[in-house]
Amino acid sequence: MPAPANPLALSLEHFMPYRLSVLANTVSSALAGAYASRFGLTIPQWRVIAVLARVPGLSAADVAERTAMDKVAVSRAVTGLARAGRVSRALAASDKRRSVLSLTVRGQAVYRRIVPLALAYERRLLAELSPAEQSQFETLLLRLQKRSWQLGPAREARV
Amino acid sequence: MPAPANPLALSLEHFMPYRLSVLANTVSSALAGAYASRFGLTIPQWRVIAVLARVPGLSAADVAERTAMDKVAVSRAVTGLARAGRVSRALAASDKRRSVLSLTVRGQAVYRRIVPLALAYERRLLAELSPAEQSQFETLLLRLQKRSWQLGPAREARV
């Protein structure tokens, strides 16, 4: 391994944004691999289902907010789910622009079949950590989440 | 907020894979926003540069391994970088299939200009945590990374 000779060292392996990205990717695609093939669901679709299972009647914009997806992604996910008969789409009486989304019985069935898979995977992942470490990790993660949100786009250090 | 009435509760906000994905995404796109516009770099290209800056002379496969990207992504990133005169590409004498990649002077210049931006962003993100918490977080993250790698694709719980 040749010695690096740079004034400012940045090694990818220790760069937090990179590490987060790799872990999130590994985890997401492991999970997606499980339910994509089994249920014909994409990640956005799975997210929509997960949200609607707990809070039926949301609008597309509500779903977008809760899933951190953009409205286009939600629109397409919902279209696919509706076509498969997994969500129902109606117009709100009070505001005919808004849609009112809910899981159909079939959608609920899919949800009930995926949840155990998802939770089992999460459980096996977190089994790496002791309960104390888990809650520690969750706390730190939450704080970083808030912070990253405050920071917004990386600005110039000062120019 | 309607009360959820599901046997197995899975709320997205508390689902670790989801939270990891959201954080990683926020962070990555904040950073990408900074160097994409300023330097015309994609995330894969930035990763290639970061690796080659520290270890010149790697092959494309080496880069793929170190960046957790697949070989196609590396190939295209390198093509773009080579066209922009930021990396040089040669064939290894001993094995004419392998390429020997290095940053050109211009590539090094780009690297030196991005590093401070990237490190500054990371510093501001991690400033949320005390030094002790930072190292705690890094340790836990590393363990989860290993674990997720061992787990591989999410298998059926047992069927």
Place this chain on the structure above:
DNA sequence: CCGCATTAGTTGCAATTGCAACTATAATCC
């Protein structure tokens, strides 16, 4: 009320990505 700005959601198009097929070189086995 009537125009003007806003908001919800969809669609089109261009860029990105992922996977499989392909080319070229190298290693292996008989």
Place this chain on the structure above:
DNA sequence: GGATTATAGTTGCAATTGCAACTAATGCGG
């Protein structure tokens, strides 16, 4: 040493995604 198998990297094609433009419905100021 010649056929077979494996490896490095590229390319083509199809699917995903992101952004901007668009439609439809609502709200608001005069």
